[in-house]
Amino acid sequence: MAAPAAGSGPGGSSAVGGGVPGGVVGLSASSSSVNPFLSDSEEEEAEEEEEEEDDDEEDNEEQEDVSPSNPRSGSLHVPRSLPEEPPLHAGPRLTTGEPGRLGLDAVAAQLLRDQLLLTALELHTELLETGRELPRLRDYFSNPGNFERPAAGPAPSIPNPSTGGQLNRAGSVSTLDSLDFARYSDDGNRDTDERVTVLEFELRKANETIQALRVNLTLAAENEIPLQERKNYKSSPEIQEPIKPLEKRALNFLVNEYLLKNNYKLTSITFSDETDDQDFELWDDVGLNIPKPPDLLQIYRNYGNHQSVTKASADVAVGVRDDDLEPLPTGEKTTELQALEQSPIVQKLEDTIVKCSNEKAALLDQIQKLERELENLKAKSASEFVPAPQPLPNRLHSQASEESDHYIDIQTSDIKPEKAEEIPSKQTETEVDSHFSHDFPPSPDLTKISKKSIPFAAPSKAGVKFDQPNRKLSPAFLQALLSFCRMSADSRLGSEVSRISDSENGVLLMLGRCLPHIVPNVLLAKREELIPLILCTACLHPEPKERDQLLHILFNLIKRPDDEQRQMILTGCVAFARHVGPTRVEAELLPQCWEQISHKYPERRLLVAESCGDLAPYLPKEIRSSLVLSMLQQMLMEDKADMVREAVIKSLGIIMGYIDDPDKYQQGFELLLTALGDPSERVVSATHQVFLPAYAAWTMELGNLQCHLIPTLLTKIEKLLREGEHGLDEHKLHMYLSALQSLIPSLFAIVLQNSPFTRKVKLQGETQPIEVTRFPRPVSPLQDVATIIGSREQLAALLQLYDHQLEHEGTTGWESLLWVVNQLLPQLIEIVGRINVASTACVHEFSRFFWRLCRTFGKIFTNTKVKPQFQEILRLSEENIDSAAGNGVLTKATVPIYATGVLTCYNQEEDRKLLVGFLEDVMTMLSLSHAPLDSLKASFVELGTNPAYHELLLTVLWYGVVHTSALVRCTAARMFELLVKGVNETLVAQRVVPALITLSSDPEISVRIATIPAFGTIMETVTQRELLERVKMQLASFLEDPQYQDQHSLQTEIIRTFGRVGPNAEPRFRDEFVLPHLHKLALVNNQQSVDSKRLDIATYLFEAYSALSCCYNIYFQQFTDF
Structure with a gap:
């Protein structure tokens, strides 16, 4: 027996052919699919080539028989059996001189027959590396059908996996690598099923990926041609x-x-x-x-080394050999055969003649009809638009469209070009064809040539004549001769160039065909130059599909249009809308906007948002209040770009100026609240400038301004105050209050329009011009009262009657103004009384609101209607000093809002005196009733931001300095601390420091102590050396005078002041004055016998040193003294 092959599969036999020596077929481990001499790129290329061959094989397999007899047509995919070996390779081939040597092809066949696939794969790999590829192995491993695993149990012809079973085709080279490494690793004796499962998983994932790619490729390849x-x-x-x-x-x-x-x-x-x-x-x-x-x-x-296949046509003659000709029948048989063969042809030709004659008559009638219509149209005015003639019948139109390249001259009167010139083209061609059909069938090449456009011989413009040569050439020969002219009609551009239109309609059609090909070739920075051309063509083109394509090009002309380019496109859209009317705008422009509403580029979405507003005047009213409003609402809710939402808000404002459906009022109010609560400041600003004034104008027409819009906003403010007792949402309060502030011009306008004297207005007489400072400066033209009323002349006349009515006749019968006086003002004053005075932002917002309200409604209204209601609430009189109710109102935000929002509206002498008197009374009443000074401090802080009121505030404080009550003088001393920070140094030197020095020598120790914070603030803010020395001497007197050594309250006040101003004071003052005196105070505090006082001083010293530690490193050994 031969030794086992190194590349045998799991459970595979190691012998090949039953007795072949192992050395012949044994494959080393180095011949596996992991070759260290192959780079990654080469492996990937090999893998790509293998996959390409797999796909080619699968494509061929799809065309195979899918009948039940085909074993691959069912759900079970059985590996294709190997073809029978030729007798030459059926067994071991022994050659003379090389006994026992076997051919490689026979070895490969035996390996594949015994399902030793991995061994065969290794053999295939080594042969590829040496350049000796076996077709058998290549064909086998490139066929994916050989590696598909059956869905059910194994077929009878498939060996069991334990005896050399079939392997799943690997999805990647890495899969084969992992399999080969596993065979030689220490863990190589794992169960075969586990490795097969891994391969099955990888194969399934690879097949899914390949299938998805094939689907995408198929869809892309089957895309319809435009x-x-x-x-x-x-x-x-x-x-x-x-x-x-x-x-x-x-x-x-x-x-x-x-x-x-x-x-x-x-x-x-x-x-x-x-x-x-x-x-x-x-x-x-x-x-x-x-x-x-x-x-x-x-x-x-x-390119020059390859033969190019051209489409040039040529005449071909076909000859017949003599021996192929059969003997023709003679005599009567010949005549009968010819008659039988020609009878169908003759009948067909006769039918063709009749048909052509009918068509000719129909075309002549059509030409006469068109001529009559043309004469009627010429009789009309030249300035009127001349419509196109009646379209040709469908049958004729289809024939003309198929032969649209024919431009044969028509020697008739001025017939409308294009369609009219196609009629004789078809007629002439029919006559020529019928003439030649009697003699011989036309050549296919000549037919092809006859359909070419010959502009030299066939000019398209009627009335132009050329000299005809006195020759007897046949038309076919002449056309064939002219085909050698160097004209390019075999491309789209060549076809367009060869046709020069002689009518306006023809030019539009040509532009519609050419513009889609021109636009992509124009630089992005210059594409706006095409906008007029695109719009003109889209306006006048007769085909809806072409118009849609052109408008699509317009909206996609520039990938990310800048502001100037968007303005140009929008200008074109408006011009288009003006020209075509609302129906076509709805049908053609709005779909283009809808397609871009979710575009990935914000510039495109910005174009959509702006176009909705610009096109609003030219849309049907039903579309404005439904589709366009819904589009803008969707963009406002979903778009993340601030500039897009800003444009949406402006477009919503324009929509609100044209909408007339009362049912959309509530939807508009919800959009208004959404816009006011937008996190972007630019969106909120656009809301106040455009959306809110436009919406307010609509509510004025509906009568909802005083009965719904303003009361709803006030109700929301009251709800915020009720829910915000422990934490007020100042952002929402600012949102609602700013909306109310923006509604003041509209409220005043409706008061004027509904006044008793409206009918008395006469613009013919002379009216006094409106003072420049009569109204606050509007944030936008839409908030200008003159714009809302209609004109400044009309507003001036109304204002003159308004002041006269208030001064002499009152508000009797004036419902709109009575609502302001009896409902709006009391509700606002009640809301103001519930605001926490410590909220500086809320105080400022309400102060600005009342200031704009009083300035808008005028001085007479402020003095007679607003001030009395505040004075009734505050009750500034001697008998209310101990009254809890009066003191309670004085400590609320009513005091600063009334002082800064109402009393500062007008700056005349009597107005300033009234403000000074009010502040003096408030300071006196709060001091004598021992009430908190927060409301007075809020007033000083708000007024101190305006330098025009610094002198006035110093006058109020001087009143407190010279007051007979020590409580009032103490209050005045503490108020100087707030005023010093905003006053210039000249006033500090001339007015503040003398007053403080006066108070520092006051008989009452509490008054002297109250001046210390003000002196510290001067050391922190003033830079004049002489002034600082005066303050320093006064502070030193407090520290070194023996009469103050036991004054615990004075020491704590000085330590707190040093800790507050030390980090910002002059370094020399801090090092030479503050720190040494703090050290002395610490030493004195060690001698304090009262533990509570010593603990207080120690606590304040610790806080002061902590604040000063940010300036430099402090040696904390000073703390060891206490």
Whole structure:
């Protein structure tokens, strides 16, 4: 027995042929599929070649018989049995001189017969490496049918796996590697079924991948040719076959590869952007089992070495040998045979003649009809649009379209070109064919030539005559002769060039055919130059499908259009809409927008959002309130780009200006709330500038501004305040309050429009011009009261009557203004009283709201309607000092909002006096009632942001400095701390420091202590040396005067002030003054006998040193003293 073969499969026999020596067929381990001398790329190429052969074999198998007799047609796939060996290789072949040597083909056949597949594979691999490939092994291993595992149990002809059974075809080279390594590893004695299971899994995954690729490849290869291309190929049979998707992808790959190799990087980038559906990094993306061709340079160089197959037609003559001719019958038999054979032909020719005559009569009638219509059209005005003539009958139209390349001159009057000139073309050709058919059948080549366009002999423009030669050449010969002219009519472009249209309609048709081919070849940066051409063609083209294609090109003209390019496209869309009307806009433009609504590029979605607004005036009203509104709502909810949502908001505003369906009011309100709550600031800004004013104008027409929109927003604010007792959502409060603020111009406009004096307005007389500062500056033109009313002249006339009505006649019978006075203002004042005064943002928002409200409604309204309601609530009088109700309101946000929002609306002398008096009264009442000063501080902080009120605030504080009550003086001293930060140093030196020094010598120790924070703030903010020295001397007097040594409250106030201002103070002041005195205070505190006081001082010292530690490293040994 021979030794076992190294490459035998699991459970396979090691003998071959029963007695063949093992040395003949024994395969070493180095001959396995893992060859260390093969690179990865070579292995991959071998694998790709094997897969290509597999696919070719499978394609051939699909054409085999699928009858029940075919064993591969069922669900059980049995390996194809090996063909019978010829007698030459049936057994061992012994040659003279080489006894016992067996042919390799016989060895391969025996291995395959015994199912020693791995051994056969190793033999095949070694032979491939040495360049001696066996066809038997190649054919076997390239056939995937030999490795398919049956779905059910094994067929009788399949050996059991334990005795050399069939292996699954490996899905990759790595699978064979893992199998071979397992055989030689320490774990090589694993169960055979386990290895077979692994191979089955890998095979299944590989088959799934291959199947998916084949499906994709099939779908790509079966893509329908575009409509325009099919028309071109149909009309010109000489044009080359249309490019297939796979061919296009391959050419794209080669072109991109050529551009990269020759350093055309920018062109390559542009090309790859335009073909974003293809991966140029991987050739396999082109298609499955497609070998990569040579590069373009190699193809060009080898072009001349190959024979090119041309489609040029030629006349062919066929001869007959004499011995092939049979003897013809003679006499009566000949006559009878001829009569029998020619009778069907004669009958057929007669039918053809009758048919041609009928067609000729019909065509003549049609020509006369067209001539009459043309005469009628010429009688009309030249400025009117002349429609195209009636279309030809379907039968005639189909014939004309098939022979659209014929341009035979028509010697008639001005018939409408294109369709009219096709009629005599067909007629002439019919006559020529019938004339020649009586003599001899036309040659196929001549038929092909006759269908070529001959522009030299057949000009398309009627009325142009050429000299005809005095020759007797046959038409067929002349056409064959002219075919040698160097004209290119065998391509799409050649066909277009050879046809020069002589009518407007023909030009449009030509543009519709050519523009889809021109656009991809224009640079991206210059494609907007094509917009007028595309739009003009799309407007006037008679074919709906062509118009749709052109509009699709328009919206996809530029991959990521910038702002200028979008404006150009939108301008064209508006021009298109104006020209074609709402029906075609709905049917042709809106579908293009809908297709782009989810495009991956935000610039495309931005184009859709902007087009919805620009096209709104030209759409049917039902479409505006349904489809377009739904599109914008979807984009507002789903789009993640801020600029897209901003454009959506602006388009929604335009839609709100044209919508007239009251049922859409609630949907508009929900969109408004969504837009106001958008996280993007630019979206919210667009809402206030466009959407909200447009929506408010609609609510004014519906009468919902005062009865729904404003009350709903106020209700939401009240709900926020009720739910936010422990934490107010300031963002939502700002959202609702800013919306109310933007509605003030619309509210004032509706008050004017519904006033008793509206009918008295006369624009003929002279009216006083409106003061520039009469109204607050609007954030957009849509919030300008003059724009809402209609004109500044009309607004000026209304304002004059408005002021007169308020001053002399009141608000009796003025329902819209009474609603503001009796419902809106009380509700707002109640809301203000519930706001936490510590919320600086809320105070500022409500102050701005009341300021705009009072400035918009005017000074008379503010003095007579707004101020009295606030004064009634505040009740600033002597008897209310101890009143809990009065003090409660004074500590709320009502005080700062009234002071900064109402009393600052007008800046005249009496208005400033009123503001000073109010602040003095508030300071006095809060001080005498020992109430918190938060409301007064909020007023000073809000007013202190405007330098125009600094003098006024210093006047108020000086009133407190000289007040007889120590409580008021103490309050004034503490308020200086807030004012110093915003006042310039001149005022600090002239007004603040003298007042503080005065208070620092006050008889009451509490007043002197209250000045310390203000002095510290001056050290923190002022840079004048002399001023700092004065403050430093005053602080030193507090620290070194013996009368203050036991003043615990003074020491704690100084330590807290040093800790607050030390990090920001001058370094010299900090090092030479602050730190030494803190050290002294620490030493003094060690001698403190009262534990509570010593603990307080120690705590404040620790906080002060912690704050100062950010400036430099402090030696904390100072803390060891206490």
